Amino acid sequence: MLIKGTVHKFGANIDTDAIIPAKYANISDPAELGKHCLENADAGFATRVTNGDILMATTNFGCGSSREIAAWSIKGTGISCVVAISFARIFFRNAINIGLPLLECPAAVEATASGDVLEIDLAKGSIRNLNRNLTFQAAAYPDFIMELISTGGLVPYVRSRLTTE
Amino acid sequence: MTLAEKILAAHADQAKVRPGEFIRAQVDLVMAEDLTAGIAIDQFKNMGGKRVFDPSKVVMVADHFVPTKDVAAAEAIKKIRTFAREQGIHYYEIGPESGIEHVILPENGLVLPGDLVVGADSHTCTYGALGAFATGIGSTDAAAVMATGEIWLKVPPTISFVYKGKLPFWVGGKDLILFTIGKIGVDGALYAVMEFRGPVVKTLSMDDRFTMANMAVEAGAKTGLFAVDEQTVEYAEARAQRPFEVYPADYEQDYKSHYEFDVSDLEPQVALPHSPANVVPISQVDNIAIDQVVIGSCTNGRLGDLRLAAKVLQGRTVMQGVRCIIIPGSQKVFLEALQEGLIEIFLRAGAAVNTPTCGPCVGGHCGILAAGERCVSTTNRNFIGRMGSPHAEIFLTNPAVAAASAVAGRLVHPGEVTSTC
Numbered sequence: 001m002l003i004k005g006t007v008h009k010f011g012a013n014i015d016t017d018a019i020i021p022a023k024y025a026n027i028s029d030p031a032e033l034g035k036h037c038l039e040n041a042d043a044g045f046a047t048r049v050t051n052g053d054i055l056m057a058t059t060n061f062g063c064g065s066s067r068e069i070a071a072w073s074i075k076g077t078g079i080s081c082v083v084a085i086s087f088a089r090i091f092f093r094n095a096i097n098i099g100l101p102l103l104e105c106p107a108a109v110e111a112t113a114s115g116d117v118l119e120i121d122l123a124k125g126s127i128r129n130l131n132r133n134l135t136f137q138a139a140a141y142p143d144f145i146m147e148l149i150s151t152g153g154l155v156p157y158v159r160s161r162l163t164t165e
Numbered sequence: 166m167t168l169a170e171k172i173l174a175a176h177a178d179q180a181k182v183r184p185g186e187f188i189r190a191q192v193d194l195v196m197a198e199d200l201t202a203g204i205a206i207d208q209f210k211n212m213g214g215k216r217v218f219d220p221s222k223v224v225m226v227a228d229h230f231v232p233t234k235d236v237a238a239a240e241a242i243k244k245i246r247t248f249a250r251e252q253g254i255h256y257y258e259i260g261p262e263s264g265i266e267h268v269i270l271p272e273n274g275l276v277l278p279g280d281l282v283v284g285a286d287s288h289t290c291t292y293g294a295l296g297a298f299a300t301g302i303g304s305t306d307a308a309a310v311m312a313t314g315e316i317w318l319k320v321p322p323t324i325s326f327v328y329k330g331k332l333p334f335w336v337g338g339k340d341l342i343l344f345t346i347g348k349i350g351v352d353g354a355l356y357a358v359m360e361f362r363g364p365v366v367k368t369l370s371m372d373d374r375f376t377m378a379n380m381a382v383e384a385g386a387k388t389g390l391f392a393v394d395e396q397t398v399e400y401a402e403a404r405a406q407r408p409f410e411v412y413p414a415d416y417e418q419d420y421k422s423h424y425e426f427d428v429s430d431l432e433p434q435v436a437l438p439h440s441p442a443n444v445v446p447i448s449q450v451d452n453i454a455i456d457q458v459v460i461g462s463c464t465n466g467r468l469g470d471l472r473l474a475a476k477v478l479q480g481r482t483v484m485q486g487v488r489c490i491i492i493p494g495s496q497k498v499f500l501e502a503l504q505e506g507l508i509e510i511f512l513r514a515g516a517a518v519n520t521p522t523c524g525p526c527v528g529g530h531c532g533i534l535a536a537g538e539r540c541v542s543t544t545n546r547n548f549i550g551r552m553g554s555p556h557a558e559i560f561l562t563n564p565a566v567a568a569a570s571a572v573a574g575r576l577v578h579p580g581e582v583t584s585t586c
Contacts, residue, residue: 013351013440017548022527025200025229026237028207040550060352060385064548066287067200068303089356089387090287094303144187144317158212158309 003080003101003120005053007112014041014057015064016091020073022065033069034076051078054118058084058109062091071095081120083127083138085109096145099153103127105138167323167419168390169358171412172298176281184322184421192222193280193297195310198266199227199238200527201285201303202245208308217252218314224255224275226266229523231258234530264495264521267291267379267463272497274404278393278411283307283316287382288463288545294374295401296393296411301382321387322421323358328365330429335579337473338373339465339543339563341365342380343434344426347444355385357421362414365428366391371400372469379464380545383441433578436561439549447566447578457540458489458571459552460564461519462526465543466494468501470564475507477568477579478514484574489516490532496521516571528552534559541570 018041020033027033038045055074061084062070071094074082082095085106095102101122108127111134112118119128125138141149151157166174170182177188197205202225209217217223225245230238242258249256255275257263262273267288270276278296282289285307292299302316310316326345341361346353359381361374369377374391381389391397392414401409432446460466460474471493483489491511493499499521502508511518525532526544534540534557542552547559560576569579579585 015546015548017528017546017551021550022200022229022529025529026203026241028204040555060355063351063385064287064546065200066285066289066301066303068204068285068305071303072204086352086355088352088385090301090303090382093306097303097305097309142187142319148317154305154309155208155211158214158312162213162312 001122003052003054003122005080005118006050007054007056007114007116007118008045008049009112009114010041010057012058013060013063016062016067016070017064019062019070020067025067025069030072030076032076033073034078037073037077046077049077049079052080053078055079055082056084056109056112057082059086061087063088066090068094068098071098071100075100083108096148097154099149103138105136108136108138167358167416168296168360168392168412168414169298169323169388170320170419172279172281173318173320175410182320184320186320188318188320189315190281190318191315192283192310194222194224194275194282195307196224196226196266196270196282196284196286196289197304197307198225198286199229199231199242199245201307203241204304205285205307205311206244206248208305209311212308212312214308214312217254217311220253222314223252223311224270225249226269227258228265228521229527230529231522232520234524261496264498265463265466265523268466268494268498271295271375272404272495274406277401277405277407277409278397279409283310288379290381290386290388291375291379291463293378293381293388293390294371296391296397298388298390300388321356321358323360323419324354325420325423326359326361327363327423327425328361328428329363329425330365330427332365332428333431334585335433335565336431337563338369338376340431340434341428342377343436343441343444343561344431346380346384346442347434349384351383351440351442352385354381357386359384359386359389361389361391367394370469371396372467375467376464380441383545433563433566435566435576436547438547438558438560441546441561447576450576453539453576455487455541455570455575456538457532457534458487458567459525459532459540459542459544460567461492461494462523462544463494464545465564466492466498468498470543471498471502471507473564474568475510477565477572477583478516479510481514481572481582483515483571487571487574489571490519490525491516492519493521525552541567541576543567
């Protein structure tokens with residue numbers, strides 16, 4: 001799976017309240033949630049995202065609440081992938097479970113600025129910065145998670161298990 | 166194996182597990198709340214789920230937007246209530262056993278030592294106080310557990326936190342955990358278990374232990390854990406409707422790393438805006454005027470917390486112009502506080518006492534902040550925009566500091582407004 005998009009870069013400890021404030025917790029439509037994505041951290045962010053763009057952050061992205069609407073709201077903006085130095089663990093699970101790809105790659109984050117264009121090969125975990133002509137290798141997913149992603153996320157994974165049992 | 170590893174191994178039906186290993190584990194309880202259950206129900210249906218794996222092991226709690234705050238919340242909660250009734254699962258919204266999820270699940274005996282509990286709420290790690298491995302998950306994860314009774318987990322390493330010395334007056338579990346997060350940072354225990362140990366821990370009440378385990382997630386931890394002792398067993402036996410397992414703590418060599426703190430001189434701690442790790446002792450906080458105080462939440466809404474607040478507020482009044490909002494964590498806590506006379510103390514002091522809810526902590530209702538306002542809160546997060554306006558400021562403290570600050574109109578040590586130091 002190849003991804004190509006422009007980077008929107010954020011700093012450390014972007015929490016779930018920053019990604020989607022709780023006042024939108026009664027919304028479940030990803031596109032509607034996407035309109036409010038990161039509005040407290042960067043007003044107007046959602047209007048600047050083009051479909052396929054890449055979200056980037058430094059450490060502990062997605063810390064705070066377990067609310068899955070944080071991952072849904074990012075997906076709802078059309079963001080194709082999040083690259084960070086590290087992710088908070090509940091957010092990491094939530095994103096994988098709903099099919100929002102995440103990559104941990106400190107070197108790529110350090111060498112990339114907002115506005116750079118990246119080309120990502122998810123299967124290989126390779127990240128190319130087209131502006132700077134640099135290539136990086138992200139930590140590979142464990143087999144267990146690759147299986148989950150290749151099935152299409154947790155919903156089809158469990159559905160196939162429930163039908164076969 | 167550490168305590169966490171022993172519990173996980175038992176639930177994965179394995180003799181041994183190692184940190185980093187992926188396992189499939191059977192859960193004893195799965196929980197979702199009103200912000201997360203709606204999507205969990207949708208995803209359960211998308212998975213082809215018809216009946217939950219075991220109705221006695223599934224619980225839903227409406228506590229964030231209750232009593233329902235607007236039509237959208239009413240519709241969202243109606244969907245959860247309907248599903249809960251159809252499935253015959255535990256459901257709490259209003260009633261004698263209701264309240265904030267992480268207060269009522271232990272209180273009603275639904276969580277017991279040795280359990281593996283997952284909940285679609287990040288503060289599910291609270292139950293580590295009981296010696297249960299409990300961790301927060303998202304809605305889709307919760308749906309999968311409701312359908313199958315199991316979850317995939319990566320076995321986390323365990324970090325040991327040993328507290329030595331003797332805790333000073335007015336310093337408790339909230340100060341220990343704020344101090345610890347201040348030392349290690351909001352990602353200091355990322356993907357790990359924080360195990361709280363040492364002579365000081367043995368002297369802490371269950372309420373203090375719940376407070377500490379609750380905030381492990383603010384350091385990025387998968388859970389916070391206490392080994393089971395006599396006090397835990399006594400607490401659990403008084404509430405248990407089923408047998409439970411006590412795993413021994415006998416594994417000194419298996420920790421990933423150790424921290425040791427002498428807390429004999431620890432002052433009450435304050436997390437300044439806008440991070441739970443931005444922690445300083447109260448003596449370093451100078452003349453910060455405040456507009457609001459909130460005492461409650463899954464962190465500090467238990468009876469012991471209200472007693473501390475009442476000790477400060479008895480015979481005193483909240484400074485004019487300051488709004489002091491006190492929210493018992495459950496109906497049981499509310500009733501006991503009423504019978505002890507604490508509620509009268511609060512009302513005479515000029516505080517507003519509210520029915521149990523997570524409202525203000527999550528910026529939902531019952532105490533939303535306007536731009537430029539400052540709030541001292543016993544809750545667990547002071548992120549930007551957490552309690553309303555992104556231009557407001559939240560200071561996290563223990564209940565005694567919060568109550569004293571309500572009286573003084575600024576952040577103060579409880580010793581400044583009381584005769585006890």
